[in-house]
Amino acid sequence: MQVTELLAEGLKREYRVVLPAAELDAKATARLTEMKDKVRINGFRPGKVPVAHLKRMYGKSVLAEVIDQAVNEANTKIIDDNGFKLAMQPKVELPQDEAVVNEVIEGKADLSYTVGIEVLPAIELGDFKSISLDKPVLAVTDAEIDETVNRISEANRPYAAKEGAADKGDRVTVSFVGSIDGEKFEGGSGEDIPVVLGSNSFIPGFEEQLIGIAEGETRTVNVTFPENYQAVELAGKAAAFEVTATKIEAPGEMALDDEFAKSLGMDDMAALREQVKSRIAQEHNAQSRAKVKRRLLDALDGLHQFDVPPTLAQQEFEGIWNSVTSEMDNQKRSFADEGTTEEEARADYDKIAKRRVRLGLVLAEIGEKNNIQVTDDEVTRAVVERARQFPGQEQQVWEFYRKNAQALASLRAPIFEEKVVDFLLELATVNEVPVTREELYAEDEADKA
Known part of the structure; x- marks a missing residue:
């Protein structure tokens, strides 16, 4: 095997490897010899099939297997001899010319290929004892406990049927159909939905317009979806809901006691x-x-x-960038809306990607060094x-x-x-x-x- 270094730039290495035809042929012959005692061919007694006959029948396929194994072994030797830690799997480029490939497969020519390797950097760990951090701490107060217990009690408050119009605090069961510019929209309809007036659990303005509604009454409620509404296709749009109250209930007393x-x-x-x-x-x-x-x-x-391995950084960047641009597309926002340009955003996210990769390598190194x-x-x-x-x-x-x-x-x-x-x-x-x-x-x- 002959190995020639073609590139040593930063964390990238590239080598040309030549595997002699005679060496590959010898390995193929050894493999065929092993096969002799295992194959069964008409006209030959078990174990008596001539290797030359096996070579005519299986030579090319066996040599292809031998080449695959030899390439892997050669790459492993390059990595081991140089003490490399790989960032990515080696990138092997075998000959593409059909005539050259046929000569190699037929054992008439040496196999010459290139292998690109991206290695991990040598990391010199810093002095962790020099790190000083402020950790924010917050004790739980009685006020926080009271607020949470009150929320729990409100969620479990009993309601009883009420005659007359709905007031703030009442629970109104409604059915509704929403439309935008006269057209119904997906997710805009509901049946028998309970709404506690004043809970602010619906779109801003929806609950306020139900105050005074009576059982069986239908009202048109006009609202505008918030700009940051989770369904981006509705964000910022004005909608009209035809709302019918099917039940009005008043809240009962809730004692915060052992019961x-x-x-x-x-x-x-x-x-x-x-x-x-x-x-x-x-x-x-x-x-x-x-x-x-x-x-x-x-x-x-x-x-x-x-410096971090370029391919790892690029993969991390692409993951971040695809997530960012997908979210912006869903929200129908542009880089101008974010107060930046695509070029500036790419530069910022490239730094974030490299930081993530760098920290990942540092944490892995710390874990390895400290078992x-x-x-x-x-x-x-x-x-x-x-x-x-x-x-x-x-x-x-x-x-x-x-x-x-x-x-x-x-x-x-x-x-x-x-x-x-x-x-x-x-x-x-x-x-x-x-x-x-x-x-x-x-x-x-x-x-x-």
Whole structure:
């Protein structure tokens, strides 16, 4: 085997490899010799088929297999001899000229091909103990607990039939048909839909126009969909709804006592409040974790600056760009609407893509150097948790992940990342900083960007 380096530029390498015809023929002959004792051919006793006869019958197909194996072995040797860590699978370019290919297959010419390799950069890890981070913390207040318990009570408030017109706070059951410019639109109709007047659960202006409606009465309700409405084809459009009230109900009294807590499956009011407090604390801790993790990743990015494999960066960019442009198309927005140009946006997202790849490589290097691993039990728990999100389809979800290695890897990756983050937070200096709820849940400028 003869190997010639054609390119050594950044993280890209390219080699020309020549595999002698005699070497390939010798391997093919060895393979055919192995076959001699296994094949059964009319006219020959078992094990007595001449190799020359086998070569006439199977020579080309065996040589093709030998060539495939030899190319893989040659590429592996190049990688091992140079100590490369691959960013992508080697890109092999075999001869395309039919005459050349036939000569190689017939064993009359050496096989000459090129192989392109993209390698991972050597990463020198920074001093993680030098990292200092502010971690926002927020204690759960009685006011938060009271607000949540009140929301729970409102969701469980009893209603009783009422005579007369509907007032704010009443529950009105309605059927409606919506239209835009006189044309009905998809999703604009509903039957027996309960609406609590004043709950702001419908389009702005819808509930207010139902105040005073009586059972059996039909009204035309005119509203305008918000500009940020989730159904982008309706966003910002004026619509008219023909609404008929089929039932009017007044809210009953709701006592926040032990009996109310028991109706929700709790022992008493104290237990309900404790559960609410625990749930709010989990939300605060998750938000705090997200912010301190973002700051940790920023610190890691500052400590590690190196060129990333171009193909990995391009793949990451394409994923981001396709997502961004698809969302903009759905919302019928342009780059001008976003206050930028396509060229500027591409440059910004290219930086984001390279940052993501760089941080991914850094986290992987940290995990490898410190033997951070994800156990099979941890992955199994993740699959079980995922299956629970699809009631009635647990077995199908389980089978999907059991048979799909790529899907299983998508569960393993975030577990690994969180374990590396935990490892780094143990080494870094983390300062707990009390904040308000507004500060904790405020969107960081970096997140907006």
